[in-house]
Amino acid sequence: MCGIAGLIHRKGTSNVGGEMTAMLQALKHRGPDSTGFAVYGKPGKDEHVLRFKVAEQEELSTGFHIHQEIKERRAEVDALLKEVGVKVKKEEQATEYAYRYRISYGGDMKQLADRIEDINGAEILSIGNSLELIKDLGDATVVSDQYGLGKFEGTHAIGHTRMATESDVDIRSAHPYWAYPYNDIAVVHNGQITNYWLMRRHLERSGQRFVSNCDSELLAVYTAVNLEKGISLEESLRMSIEEIDGVFTYLVTTRNELGMAKDTMAAKPMVLYEADDLVALASEEVAIRAVLPHEIDTYDPYDEEVRVWKA
Amino acid sequence: MEGLNQDSVSHEMGMHTEPLTGRDIKTMFTLENEGGYGYHDAFDVDYNKRAEINADNMEANEVNNQIRDLMADGHGTIVIKNPGAKHSIAVGILNRLNLIIEGSLGYFGVGLLDGPNVRITGRVGWSCAENMMAGTIVIEKNAGSTFGAALRGGDLVCKGSVGSRTGIDMKGGSIIVGGDTGAFSGFMMQRGRMLVCGNAGKNLGDSMYDGTIYIGGEIRDLGVDAVPAELTDQDKAWLTRKLKQYELLPKKGVDHFTKIVAGKQLWNYDNLEPTEKKIVL
Numbered sequence: 001m002c003g004i005a006g007l008i009h010r011k012g013t014s015n016v017g018g019e020m021t022a023m024l025q026a027l028k029h030r031g032p033d034s035t036g037f038a039v040y041g042k043p044g045k046d047e048h049v050l051r052f053k054v055a056e057q058e059e060l061s062t063g064f065h066i067h068q069e070i071k072e073r074r075a076e077v078d079a080l081l082k083e084v085g086v087k088v089k090k091e092e093q094a095t096e097y098a099y100r101y102r103i104s105y106g107g108d109m110k111q112l113a114d115r116i117e118d119i120n121g122a123e124i125l126s127i128g129n130s131l132e133l134i135k136d137l138g139d140a141t142v143v144s145d146q147y148g149l150g151k152f153e154g155t156h157a158i159g160h161t162r163m164a165t166e167s168d169v170d171i172r173s174a175h176p177y178w179a180y181p182y183n184d185i186a187v188v189h190n191g192q193i194t195n196y197w198l199m200r201r202h203l204e205r206s207g208q209r210f211v212s213n214c215d216s217e218l219l220a221v222y223t224a225v226n227l228e229k230g231i232s233l234e235e236s237l238r239m240s241i242e243e244i245d246g247v248f249t250y251l252v253t254t255r256n257e258l259g260m261a262k263d264t265m266a267a268k269p270m271v272l273y274e275a276d277d278l279v280a281l282a283s284e285e286v287a288i289r290a291v292l293p294h295e296i297d298t299y300d301p302y303d304e305e306v307r308v309w310k311a
Numbered sequence: 312m313e314g315l316n317q318d319s320v321s322h323e324m325g326m327h328t329e330p331l332t333g334r335d336i337k338t339m340f341t342l343e344n345e346g347g348y349g350y351h352d353a354f355d356v357d358y359n360k361r362a363e364i365n366a367d368n369m370e371a372n373e374v375n376n377q378i379r380d381l382m383a384d385g386h387g388t389i390v391i392k393n394p395g396a397k398h399s400i401a402v403g404i405l406n407r408l409n410l411i412i413e414g415s416l417g418y419f420g421v422g423l424l425d426g427p428n429v430r431i432t433g434r435v436g437w438s439c440a441e442n443m444m445a446g447t448i449v450i451e452k453n454a455g456s457t458f459g460a461a462l463r464g465g466d467l468v469c470k471g472s473v474g475s476r477t478g479i480d481m482k483g484g485s486i487i488v489g490g491d492t493g494a495f496s497g498f499m500m501q502r503g504r505m506l507v508c509g510n511a512g513k514n515l516g517d518s519m520y521d522g523t524i525y526i527g528g529e530i531r532d533l534g535v536d537a538v539p540a541e542l543t544d545q546d547k548a549w550l551t552r553k554l555k556q557y558e559l560l561p562k563k564g565v566d567h568f569t570k571i572v573a574g575k576q577l578w579n580y581d582n583l584e585p586t587e588k589k590i591v592l
Contacts, residue, residue, distance in 0.1 A: 264494075266494055269436075269456065284418065284436065285396035285415060286397060286417050293395070295415065295432075297452060298453065299471075300437075300453070300455045300456060300474040300475075302475065302494065303493060303494040303512060
């Protein structure tokens with residue numbers, strides 16, 4: 001089933017980490033397997049936030065030497081960063097296997113990402129100028145507490161509660177998806193894409209890389225490729241309704257935008273609250289009420305509806 | 312309208328004329344009984360006896376159980392405060408009741424009702440009033456998709472706009488919408504009437520078997536086997552009466568409404584079985 005949510009503050013910043021935690025916790029019943037956040041903070045000057053992990057959570061209970069391997073994998077990542085000239089300004093460890101580095105790097109981000117992911121077990125969750133992507137197994141409160149998201153100040157965020165139906169219950173298959181290797185683009189999706197393999201092969205032939213077998217990742221890569229070509233987010237969302245088959249409602253975020261698209265059948269829910277200072281969307285109104293507990297006016301966007309809001 | 316009975320009016324409006332019968336009517340209700348259309352285990356309630364439920368920190372089943380307890384105690388008017396868009400509130404009420412919901416409901420709100428009169432001051436989510444048998448529900452704001460799915464009777468009114476697949480598989484009753492309706496409204500509609508003051512999305516009335524749809528605004532396109540029909544005086548009289556009743560009558564009246572009915576050209580209207588049809592063709 002899955003639950004998705006998004007919010008964007010149009011007149012300043014707010015505790016989007018705490019707000020998204022509350023929204024996703026209210027959607028827990030739609031997907032208890034994993035929870036993910038893409039939050040957008042103040043862009044750093046000439047620096048990026050690198051979020052990566054070096055193991056899956058389940059490896060901790062099954063891997064024989066996993067604790068030592070995690071240390072070795074992280075050391076490999078650190079050595080690589082040093083080798084290619086990445087300046088690590090700050091290191092934070094959210095869990096035993098997931099890290100947040102504030103970095104400064106003037107080289108090719110794609111090459112950097114590829115080399116990091118060549119290391120056994122290493123996976124980049126996001127590289128962003130303002131984006132930080134966090135996902136793990138458990139409900140929103142558990143993940144938020146684990147990664148210290150409760151006081152994240154920013155302008156906008158999207159999130160996802162996952163009920164695994166077609167791929168594994170692991171961090172790799174959890175949403176949101178970062179549009180590798182493009183900065184600051186993330187996607188959450190509720191639905192099923194029926195021409196996933198066709199579209200994926202098409203994108204792979206043009207040089208794009210996928211890190212999972214989850215159909216939702218396609219939307220992230222598809223959007224990023226379009227934006228890279230100079231196509232606006234709104235136009236990309238409209239194109240997706242024509243080019244992507246299946247039932248879907250999805251949210252996309254860029255550095256300063258939040259967009260939504262609903263497929264031609266309108267088979268997946270979305271409730272929208274729109275005010276001058278705040279836009280909030282979710283699979284169910286009860287999630288919006290988690291941050292706006294008073295009576296509000298909401299509506300369901302119709303089939304083929306596309307909307308984009310700027311922070 | 313003078314001199315016309317129910318059968319002739321429905322015939323004039325292009326609808327079937329066979330009497331409504333069914334297992335429910337035969338087994339559950341006895342017209343001759345003093346109780347009339349009440350269920351045998353319905354509570355005897357007094358509309359003047361009023362109670363409030365603050366649903367703020369309650370689960371849906373707690374709210375529903377409390378409604379039942381209050382009806383058992385003779386309360387005929389119940390006000391639910393702070394519903395907070397929770398799901399499945401006020402479902403399965405088979406009783407006379409005046410129910411006022413001050414706020415919004417989530418999914419599957421006020422489903423499976425038979426009898427109550429409900430007023431909701433906020434919005435409702437997907438699948439509101441599924442399978443309603445009788446009574447009235449009036450929603451002041453918007454509604455989500457599959458509004459009134461499989462409706463069997465009563466009046467279901469949304470003064471705002473509704474989502475997609477409104478009245479899917481409806482088998483009776485009336486759905487009245489003050490604003491717009493989304494795609495596939497009236498999909499596989501079997502009986503009843505749908506009245507939309509605003510616009511309708513694509514595939515309106517797709518594969519409808521019977522029933523009537525009235526649209527006051529633009530229709531994006533019609534679904535398979537949905538066809539326009541003449542708006543008769545009986546239609547206009549009914550539209551006027553219903554829209555007046557719910558304070559939705561447009562200033563310009565109802566002459567501009569478009570009436571949509573089933574073309575009855577799909578295979579299921581053929582008297583031949585599919586295998587026989589193959590032989591004929």
